[in-house]
Amino acid sequence: MSKTVLITGGSGTIGREICRKYSSKGYNVIFTYNSSPLEAQITFDLLDSSKSNMMIQANLTNQKSIKDLFSLIKNNYSNIEILINNAAYTKTYSSEELLDLSEDEANNIIDSIIKNVLFCSIEFIKQIKTYGTIINIGSNSTSTLNASNLLYIACKSSVESLTKTIAAHYGPKIKCNCVLPGLTLSNITHSNPSRFDSVLKKTPLNKLSTPQDIAECVYFLSTESSIINGECLKVDGGRTLYA
DSSP: OOEEEEESSSSSSSHHHHHHHHTTTTTTTEEEEOOOHHHHHHHTTTOTTSSOOOOEEETTTTTHHHHHHHHHHHHHHHHEEEEOOOEEEEEEEEEEEHOOHHHHHHHHHHIIIIIHHHHHHHHHHHHHOOOEEEEEETTEEEEEEESSHHHHHHHHHHHHHHHHHHHHHTTTTTTEEEEESSSBBBHHHOOOOGHHHHHHTOOOOOOBBOOEEEHHHHHIIIISSOOOOOOOEESSSSSGGGG
């Protein structure tokens, strides 16, 4: 019988590769998207059509929508073994611009990162029958302090703390780890590679992470390691050695 994985934010660059990785390993893949149905369809079309896959539009910034998501999954699948908390929202603000950040925009960032991970994890734990795995996607910016804005960095720091406390409080039923990507190849980095020369100079391997690198690490932590728990693993070519 095929196992089932839930991946939030499956229409984005990293989320899509994570979906493809689990599909290639024979999993039923459920993934969420918010506002990009065309991108979501591209992800869905890449999955093994012989499996029971599902894409679900969901706003993961509030508890009700998250409960509705897991209720839908429970009605269609007997069990899910793995949750990948990948979905997040941010926006680039300079330090000066952040001084005028509105409460609504702050809540959008906080809710899409912290509340999202917290309540998705809670609903997942409630549904687990025997044993489950949670992988959270963080950011190496918690060490480099270089990201879209300082609130995003603070929220991703909270994801690391959530990872450790979930692992401590819900084992042995739940194993929970966090993957911290560095700057990752995407359409943006391909279109303007020279913009990121300063990052490469501080990266011992002299290359950016790929979405495939992130997906490989996520899969390893969730399925191939039975003892790694409560860890936050950087996937950035050694960039944070010079943080």
